[in-house]
Structure formats: C-alpha cells, structure tokens
Amino acid sequence: MTEPMRNGQESAIVVVGLTKSFPGVRAVDGLSFEVRGGEIFGLVGPDGAGKTTTLRMLAGIMKADAGDAWVAGCDVVRDPEGAKHALSYMPQRFGLYDDLTVDENIRFYADLFGVDGGERQARSTQLLKAAAMSEFRGRMASKLSGGMKQKLGLVCALIHRPRVILLDEPTTGVDPVSRRDFWRILYELVAEGVTILTSTAYLDEAERCHRVALVHQGRLLFCDTPANLKAKLSKDVLSVTSGEPRSVRSQLEGAEGISSLVLTGDGVHVVVDDAARRIPELETRLKSAGVPFDAVQRVAPTIEDLFVDAVAGGAAGNA
Amino acid sequence: MPEQASSVVVENLVKRFGDFVAVDRIQLEVRKGEVFGFLGPNGAGKSTTIRMLCGLLKPSAGRAVVAGYDVARSPEAVRQNIGYMSQKFSLYNDLKVIENLRLFAGLYSVPARELPSRIAWALEMANLKGRENLITRTLPGGWKQRLALGCAVLHRPPIIFLDEPTSGVDPISRRQFWDLIHHMAEQGVTVFVTTHYMEEAEYCNRLALIFRGRIVALGTPAELKRDSMRGELLLVECESLGAAVEALQSAPQVTDAAVFGNALHLVVPDAAAAGPRVRQYLAERGIAVGRIEKIRATLEDVFVSVTTARDEEAFEA
Numbered sequence: 348m349t350e351p352m353r354n355g356q357e358s359a360i361v362v363v364g365l366t367k368s369f370p371g372v373r374a375v376d377g378l379s380f381e382v383r384g385g386e387i388f389g390l391v392g393p394d395g396a397g398k399t400t401t402l403r404m405l406a407g408i409m410k411a412d413a414g415d416a417w418v419a420g421c422d423v424v425r426d427p428e429g430a431k432h433a434l435s436y437m438p439q440r441f442g443l444y445d446d447l448t449v450d451e452n453i454r455f456y457a458d459l460f461g462v463d464g465g466e467r468q469a470r471s472t473q474l475l476k477a478a479a480m481s482e483f484r485g486r487m488a489s490k491l492s493g494g495m496k497q498k499l500g501l502v503c504a505l506i507h508r509p510r511v512i513l514l515d516e517p518t519t520g521v522d523p524v525s526r527r528d529f530w531r532i533l534y535e536l537v538a539e540g541v542t543i544l545t546s547t548a549y550l551d552e553a554e555r556c557h558r559v560a561l562v563h564q565g566r567l568l569f570c571d572t573p574a575n576l577k578a579k580l581s582k583d584v585l586s587v588t589s590g591e592p593r594s595v596r597s598q599l600e601g602a603e604g605i606s607s608l609v610l611t612g613d614g615v616h617v618v619v620d621d622a623a624r625r626i627p628e629l630e631t632r633l634k635s636a637g638v639p640f641d642a643v644q645r646v647a648p649t650i651e652d653l654f655v656d657a658v659a660g661g662a663a664g665n666a
Numbered sequence: 667m668p669e670q671a672s673s674v675v676v677e678n679l680v681k682r683f684g685d686f687v688a689v690d691r692i693q694l695e696v697r698k699g700e701v702f703g704f705l706g707p708n709g710a711g712k713s714t715t716i717r718m719l720c721g722l723l724k725p726s727a728g729r730a731v732v733a734g735y736d737v738a739r740s741p742e743a744v745r746q747n748i749g750y751m752s753q754k755f756s757l758y759n760d761l762k763v764i765e766n767l768r769l770f771a772g773l774y775s776v777p778a779r780e781l782p783s784r785i786a787w788a789l790e791m792a793n794l795k796g797r798e799n800l801i802t803r804t805l806p807g808g809w810k811q812r813l814a815l816g817c818a819v820l821h822r823p824p825i826i827f828l829d830e831p832t833s834g835v836d837p838i839s840r841r842q843f844w845d846l847i848h849h850m851a852e853q854g855v856t857v858f859v860t861t862h863y864m865e866e867a868e869y870c871n872r873l874a875l876i877f878r879g880r881i882v883a884l885g886t887p888a889e890l891k892r893d894s895m896r897g898e899l900l901l902v903e904c905e906s907l908g909a910a911v912e913a914l915q916s917a918p919q920v921t922d923a924a925v926f927g928n929a930l931h932l933v934v935p936d937a938a939a940a941g942p943r944v945r946q947y948l949a950e951r952g953i954a955v956g957r958i959e960k961i962r963a964t965l966e967d968v969f970v971s972v973t974t975a976r977d978e979e980a981f982e983a
Binding site for chain 2: 387392393394395396492493494519520522523524525527530531534535538548549550551554555556557563572573574588592593609610611612613614641646651654655658659
C-alpha cells in the first residue's frame, strides 16, 4: 500500500487505523493521526493509553495487528527496518552504560550508527552544548542526575542526525528545571527541520507541543493544537480561591449549572455551563452561607479539563 | 499519642554527609489535618529530609518532632506513628488485594483482634469492597493507588507521607485519589506529600520549596504564584520563535525567555509596560509579533523562577 498524499503537505509520520492487542487488552485501538514535517507532536495520555505500544510499532520493533504506518516515507508495518536510518527512538529507559563516561557513551552510539571521526566530534560538541553538559564529558554515566541521564540519552539518540525522533516519556521523573532544558533542545532540533513525536503522561506538558493527540485506552480522543483543544471545551472554568476549600465545595455541591467540582490546595476548581451567569450566583450562595472566599474568577481551561470532560462518563462508571 | 496542633515541627534541621551539606538549617511546621507539599528538584535534599522525618536517618544538628516524638531520640516511636506510600514500591503485584492488606497489617503489627475491622475499613475507604480476591497486578492504576493508600494507613497513623502518589495516573483517578486524601485530612490526618510534579502540588494546602538544602519558598499555592515570581509572565505569539528567544536574551526588561509550544513565555518586571516594548524590540529585528498577553504564573513557573534566581545568586557570590 502506498502512502496517501495529503494536499501537497509533507507528512513525516502517518498512522492509519493502527491496532495492537495483548492477551486481555487492546492496547492500541484503531489509532489514526498524522505528524507534519518539522513539528513537535505530542502523544498525550495517562498510563495505559497505548503510547509506548504505538511508539514501538512506529520504531519498527513491534509488529502491528492491523493498520498502516509510514515514518519518513517508509512503510514501517511491512518494512520495519526500512526507516531505521531516518529515525531515532528513545525508549523510557534508554540503554546508557553506567560504567562508561558521557563521551564514551556517545562514541558507542556513534559507532553503532556508523557516524565517524570529524562528524562525530562536531555533532557531539554541538549536542552537549545544547544540553548544558559540556563540562561533564568525562563523568561516569552512573554519577549523573536523573535529568542529566535523560539529556545524555537524547544526545546519543541524536548523534546520527535522524530526520524523525520518537521519544517515549522523556521527561518522566525529571524535575522542572531539567525538563525545561530538555524542551529547549527539542525546540532547537525542530528549528533544524527535525520532526519530533514525543509521548507524555503529563497533560500540562501538552501545552509545549505544536499539536497533540490526546489518547485514552488505546483510542484517540482529540487531535489538534493545544489552543484549539482548549477551545473545544464547551463549558467555562472558574477558580474559587479560599482558605476553606472544603466548605466552599460542600456549599457548591448540587448548585445548578455545575458539572464538576475539584478540591485543590487553596480553593475549588469549578466547571460550569456559563461563567457570566454562574459567577454572581455562586458568589451569592457562598456569601449567604457565610463561607469565606477571596475571589471567583474565570480561568482558562486546561487540557486536563477537556480530558476529564471527554472521558468522565465512562470512567465514573468503574470507579 | 500526644495531642497537639502541629504534627511536624522542624527546627534548624541539618544533615551533612562528609563536607556536603544535604539539608541546611531548614525550618517548617505542619499543622494537624493539613495537606503539606514538599517540592524540590532531584538532589535538593528532599529525600534526605523525609528520611530524617521518618526516623530512618539521624540528623547532624537541629531538631524534628513528628507526631509528638523527637526523630533523633525516638525514631522507633516515629516509625510506628506514620504511614508511608510511594507510587512505585508499595504493593506486591502477585498477591490478591486482601493478601496485600494482610501483609501490611502484619508489617505494621496491627493487633489480631482489630484486623477484621481495620481491613474492612480500608476496603471501604479505598472503594475496593467486593474486589478482595482480585490479583493486584490486574487492577487499573487508580485502584492500585487506593489499595496502596489503604495498606499505608491500616494502622491508622496520625501522619502519612506520600511520595509522588499520583504520577502518571489518569486525571480522573487522580482527582478521586486527592478527594480521598482531603477527606482523610478533614478527619485530622496530616498529609506530607513530596513531589516535583506541579499537578500534584496544586492539591496541597501549603507548599515548601527546597533547593540546595534550603527552603527557598513557603506558602499556599496562591501565595507562591503571587509573591515568589520575580516579575510577571507574558505570552508572546510571534514568527521564528528560536531567533526571537535569542534576540530577547539581551533585551532590557526581559528576565527570562523560553519557547512554549507555538509561543514564547517571557518573565518581565511589569507586564503592562513591557508588552509594547517587546513588540517594538522584535519588530526592529524583523520579527513580526502577534498576540501579547499577560498570563497567570503556574507553580512550575514559580519553581523555575525561584531556583534560577538562587543559581544566579550563587554565581554572583
């Protein structure tokens, strides 16, 4: 089967009806999406959404049960090895050698991918600089922090200048500061024309991608830019700040127009049908009950709000 | 158990490993029934502090009192009065739900005559009644988590330590889990959460941010977002994001610039004043700017702002 043409725009990855089952579970269930050349595309969803399985199939290391997938123009379902030189796959646990130094790990991967002498030197200098790791070339991998290990993994995975990069939850367990470094490298790569497909279980991280596919239990919920995704939520989100969030919640429970109430540390996150109408109503309700609160503000919805709204019906049933 | 308003009192707590000061004179107080978040990057001294508070590691100096017991003098009493749950290591996957509960009851020396009622209570709390015989491995993530919590509180400790309890779990299960936690807190249990996930930090009543062994910020999530940012946050939509970031590194009034999806996030002293200047600055360099908007800081912005500020101080010192 040949790759479908999409209005002249080059697609780096095309996934059509991809399906994979394991005993007792359909891990990936008819998944379809498309990643354009030069974008950062996020495969976003909680544990068990099928993210790792999808990436493995795209990397050509796991066979699909059904469906089609092209990576860098190569049909990876029929020819799993075909895209090998064009792509790089970084699994959750990238195989670094703990008893080798940073430099030695890079040299190992350079040899593996047939990147030699001058090119290897230039590329590793550039990548280590971008990763803010230039001073650590002689350090044993075992002595690196979690965030630095992830960055070294990325450097090794990029040594052969792949056109498409598949990253499986690269920022899991990485603190916010290293996470920001990591994203800076990704943006630099994209500026060079590389295409990145990255998975994450953190819905807030979706905001950093150009476009995202929101997945749940092997199926696609939505696929769009973060801004368009948030605009899809037909409801409004309010934040009630209060020193007594529990009283606020119990007072608002059952109030008209509210579809969700979530207790946070210093307030309540409320999803309503119409902010303009409900804000004064909620304020009156809290005031007359004597519950202290600072403000009821309309806030921008998050991707999490959309996710919860989309799957709440089904998930509420088995909780 | 001694009755008192504060469940955890930490005064000038220090831990040294040789020349390295892992925890440097930290002070904090956690009130009974509070959900308290302890945040920090890897290597900041978070786990060292927790190990001292759990009576597993002796402080080098200072004092910590947990559930009324001094951690240096009565570590054993501290351990009996706390519960501990980490998302990763809490449960035996090959055992049934009920077997995990019995195992933890044994580990925590729950008296035999109280066993049936405690287990019934834990099943009820974790919403796992009727699922006693399921193999733990087969449980969905959210259920596993509630079971791990049930195991950790079988001996009804007044304080429970949670280590990244909901990382990677779907948002609906996570919300249910935190509801459960807040319900326990309402009944007087003190909850001490360690995490570096900002999504979890939002669920805490108060937060302490630890960096290089010191507490660098302390307050409610709203207070931190209001007071701990060095400046305000601007969202800037423009062309050629990479070039724009580079140009803005040397722009006056811009403390920090980072690419964020299809836009930039800038930290500036005053958003209203900086907006037009940023637009002009970029225009002069041939970069067309679209929307510029002041946005609310997230806890992650606070975290990055506070820790990079410390980095610069250390550099200048």
